Amino acid sequence: MRRILRKIRRRFAKTAPPPPPPPFRHEYKRTWEALAETEDSAKMAVSGxxxxxxxxxxGLKTKAMLEDTVGLKPDDVILEIGAGVGRVGAVLAPGCKRWIGADVSSKMVGHMRRRLADLPNAEAxxxxxxxxxxxxxxxxxxxYCTVVFMHLEEWERYRYVREAFRVLRPGGxxxxxxxxxxxxxxxxFFEHLLSFPPENRPPFVSKTSTPQELVNYLTRAGFHGIGQRNVDLFIVVHGVKP
Known part of the structure; x- marks a missing residue:
C-alpha cells in the first residue's frame, strides 16, 4: 500500500501544473486582485x-485639492477611478449627492463596501x-483619478480621460x-525606479508623466478650460466638458 501511495505521489508531482507566470503590466485586474487579498494588504498596496x-x-488633503481646482458641490454625483479601499470617498460622500468608487479589483471593491457601509450615498x-x-x-x-495613472500604461490613461468625457454631463x-x-x-522618483533591474520590476511599478502628456489627453478628448498645477511632486490637470 505504501509503495502504491508513493507511486501516486510521484505521478502527481510530475504532472502538477507549474505556477502561473507573473502578470504583465496590462493585466490590471489580475495584478490588483493579488495585492488586495486582505484589507491590510490592499491598504499597503494603494498607500504604503x-x-x-x-x-x-x-483623504482630506485630496478633498482640499478638489475644492481648490474643480470645486465640490452638494448636488454633485462624483465618480472616482481607481478608488481602492475608499480613502477619499470616506470624506467626500458626506458632502455630495452621490459618490461612486470604481476599481478594477473585486476584492478592493469588497473592502471599500465594508469600509463605507455607513454612508448610504456611497457606492462601489x-x-x-x-x-x-x-x-x-x-x-x-x-x-477624478488620483495616484492611479502611475500604475497604468499611456493608452489606459487616455482611455479613462475619454471615458470620463462620455460619462460627464455638459459642464462636468x-x-x-x-x-x-x-x-x-x-x-x-523616476531615477529611483530606474535602479530596479528590468526583470525585477513589478507590473504595478510607478511610471511618471509630463504636464504636456496629461494636458494633451484632456485636449484630445474634448475638454475645455484646461488648467494645471504642481502639488508636491505631482502634476494635477483638470478640465470641463463643454
Missing amino acids: YLDEGMYRSH IEISGHDLAPIPNASVDLV RLLVDNVNALDDGGWA
Missing part, C-alpha cells in the same frame, strides 16, 4: 501605510481596467494627476 488617522488626513463598483462601462452616458458631475469636471517627470522630486 495602515494608520487610519493618516488615511483620513490624506467593479470595472474592467480599460473603461467605465457600468457608468451611463452623461450621468456624472465630477470625475475632470481631474487627473501623476508624478511629474519635469519636477526635481518627480525626477528623483
